[in-house]
Amino acid sequence: MRRLFITAVLLMITGAASALDLQGHRGARGLLPENTLPAFAHALTLGVTTLELDVAVSRDGVVVVSHDAVLNPDITRGPDGQWLERNDLAIHALTVAELQRHDVGRIRPGTAYAQRFAQQQAVDGTRIPRLTDVFALARRAGNNSVRFNIETKISPEHPQRTLPPAEFARALIALIRAEKLESRVTIQSFDWRTLQVVQQEAPRIATVYLSVQQAWQDNILASASSSPWTAGKHVSQFGGSLPKLVQAAGGTVWSPYVGDVNAAALEEARRLGLKVVVWTVNEESDMARMIELGVDGIIS
Numbered sequence: 001m002r003r004l005f006i007t008a009v010l011l012m013i014t015g016a017a018s019a020l021d022l023q024g025h026r027g028a029r030g031l032l033p034e035n036t037l038p039a040f041a042h043a044l045t046l047g048v049t050t051l052e053l054d055v056a057v058s059r060d061g062v063v064v065v066s067h068d069a070v071l072n073p074d075i076t077r078g079p080d081g082q083w084l085e086r087n088d089l090a091i092h093a094l095t096v097a098e099l100q101r102h103d104v105g106r107i108r109p110g111t112a113y114a115q116r117f118a119q120q121q122a123v124d125g126t127r128i129p130r131l132t133d134v135f136a137l138a139r140r141a142g143n144n145s146v147r148f149n150i151e152t153k154i155s156p157e158h159p160q161r162t163l164p165p166a167e168f169a170r171a172l173i174a175l176i177r178a179e180k181l182e183s184r185v186t187i188q189s190f191d192w193r194t195l196q197v198v199q200q201e202a203p204r205i206a207t208v209y210l211s212v213q214q215a216w217q218d219n220i221l222a223s224a225s226s227s228p229w230t231a232g233k234h235v236s237q238f239g240g241s242l243p244k245l246v247q248a249a250g251g252t253v254w255s256p257y258v259g260d261v262n263a264a265a266l267e268e269a270r271r272l273g274l275k276v277v278v279w280t281v282n283e284e285s286d287m288a289r290m291i292e293l294g295v296d297g298i299i300s
Contacts, residue, residue, distance in 0.1 A: 071089045
């Protein structure tokens with residue numbers, strides 16, 4: 001995060017990246033617990049232009065911030081202070097009061113996550129925030145320009161874990177409207193069904209089409225005849241072109257995984273009028289390569 005900030009600032013000073021959108025991934029999870037108020041507060045001090053975060057909806061209908069639709073045992077301790085052993089406790093099955101009894105301020109030692117983010121500083125006692133808490137944090141900081149890129153954590157493969165797509169999207173739309181933040185929010189998702197609802201019912205809120213085509217995750221499924229993730233359309237209908245698929249779905253912003261990005265795809269996206277915001281760009285060499293290619297934003 002720090003290296004991204006310094007690189008971007010230098011480019012901005014020279015005018016090479018004056019419009020680059022710097023997004024703090026889950027706040028600043030390389031430095032502080034992901035998707036928490038301490039992480040978002042630190043990201044604001046680093047000067048990011050957008051806070052990237054993920055949301056779920058609790059049993060009592062409150063939009064809360066969490067990367068997973070379930071409580072993640074790698075970062076969650078229960079009311080007894082012990083690490084969770086189960087990995088199927090859906091956030092939608094718990095009320096906000098019940099969620100607040102869990103501590104998400106430290107990575108579980110010995111996990112792959114702990115190895116990957118060995119420098120993350122623990123903040124014991126940290127709770128899962130409501131989305132309204134994140135908005136309030138920015139206001140208290142006097143930051144009236146930072147944007148919020150909000151991902152709906154929903155999956156067609158696990159429908160029992162969340163609200164249905166339309167209800168999920170409507171809960172988020174209602175909150176954004178109540179906060180009068182339509183112009184500063186984008187809603188992104190791998191499950192494009194939620195984006196279709198936003199476009200139909202809240203056209204003032206911009207949508208972002210996430211994609212990944214890797215062995216560990218693939219929402220495009222180019223080798224199949226269909227994908228449950230892409231709202232009834234399939235890339236094969238557009239000659240294998242992912243930018244054309246995003247455009248056909250009504251998208252104006254495409255957000256691909258950094259490992260899937262090449263110059264040809266970016267050039268095609270530009271010709272179609274799409275903005276391109278790349279995730280997750282954590283290595284300095286990738287940052288420089290993406291900026292050189294001329295992407296519109298980097299999630300890091």
